[in-house]
Amino acid sequence: DTGVSQDPRHKITKRGQNVTFRCDPISEHNRLYWYRQTLGQGPEFLTYFQNEAQLEKSRLLSDRFSAERPKGSFSTLEIQRTEQGDSAMYLCASSLNPPYEAFFGQGTRLTVV
Amino acid sequence: EDKVVQSPLSLVVHEGDTVTLNCSYEVTNFRSLLWYKQEKKAPTFLFMLTSSGIEKKSGRLSSILDKKELFSILNITATQTGDSAIYLCAVPQGGSEKLVFGKGTKLTVNP
Numbered sequence: 001d002t003g004v005s006q007d008p009r010h011k012i013t014k015r016g017q018n019v020t021f022r023c024d025p026i027s028e029h030n031r032l033y034w035y036r037q038t039l040g041q042g043p044e045f046l047t048y049f050q051n052e053a054q055l056e057k058s059r060l061l062s063d064r065f066s067a068e069r070p071k072g073s074f075s076t077l078e079i080q081r082t083e084q085g086d087s088a089m090y091l092c093a094s095s096l097n098p099p100y101e102a103f104f105g106q107g108t109r110l111t112v113v
Numbered sequence: 114e115d116k117v118v119q120s121p122l123s124l125v126v127h128e129g130d131t132v133t134l135n136c137s138y139e140v141t142n143f144r145s146l147l148w149y150k151q152e153k154k155a156p157t158f159l160f161m162l163t164s165s166g167i168e169k170k171s172g173r174l175s176s177i178l179d180k181k182e183l184f185s186i187l188n189i190t191a192t193q194t195g196d197s198a199i200y201l202c203a204v205p206q207g208g209s210e211k212l213v214f215g216k217g218t219k220l221t222v223n224p
Contacts (some may be wrong), residue, residue, distance in 0.1 A: 004155075031210065042117075042201050042214030043156070056209060091155070101147070102212065104155040 004105035006092050012111045013082055020078045021108045025094030027064060032075050034067055035091040043091055048076060082112045115140040115206045119215035127223050134200050138187045144202030146185050148176055149157050149201040154203055192222045196205040
C-alpha cells in the first residue's frame with residue numbers, strides 16, 4: 001500500500017488521558033498536514049510540516065496539542081489531557097510540492113468519554 | 114477571512130439523474146481549487162482547477178472554474194449508487210499551504 005496510512009484507526013480514551021496518533025505519508029512527499037473533522041463539517045487545518053520543519057500551526061492547536069515529524073518521514077500528533085471536545089476524526093494528508101494536490105489517509109477517529 | 118461555501122448541503126437523487134454541486138469561495142491570492150470525494154473516511158482527490166473556463170473531466174464527473182465570479186461547479190452525469198458520498202471543495206488559504214474546506218455536499222443516490 002503506497003498511500004497515506006494512519007494508526008490507530010479508532011481510539012476511545014477517558015477524559016484527561018493523553019493520546020498519540022501516527023501518520024506515515026507517501027514516501028516521496030515532503031509535505032505533511034494534519035486536519036480535524038467533526039460531523040457535518042469539512043476538515044479544519046491543524047498544522048503542516050515541510051520535511052521535518054513545522055511551518056504553520058492553527059489557532060485550533062492549543063498548547064495541549066503537539067505534533068512532530070522527526071527526520072521528515074512519519075509524523076505524530078499528541079493530545080494531552082484530552083477533553084470531550086477533542087472527539088473528532090483526525091486526518092493526515094501529504095503532498096509532494098505545491099500546487100496542493102494533497103492525498104489523505106483514512107483518519108483516526110477519537111472518542112473521549 | 115478566507116472561506117468556502119458549498120451548496121446544496123444535501124441532495125437526494127435517483128440513479129441516472131445528473132447533479133450539479135456548487136462551490137463559491139473568497140480567498141486572497143487565489144492559486145487553485147480542489148474537489149474531493151469523501152465516502153467513509155478519507156477524502157479522495159478528484160480535481161484541481163487553476164484556470165477559468167477549462168473543464169476537467171474524469172468519466173462521468175466534470176468540473177469547471179469561474180475565477181471572475183469566484184465559483185466552481187462539479188457535475189456528475191448518469192449518477193450511480195456508488196456516487197453517494199460527501200463532496201468537498203477546498204482552496205489554499207492566501208499566503209499559506211493550509212486548505213480551507215467547505216462543509217461539503219452530501220449526495221445520496223437512490224436505486
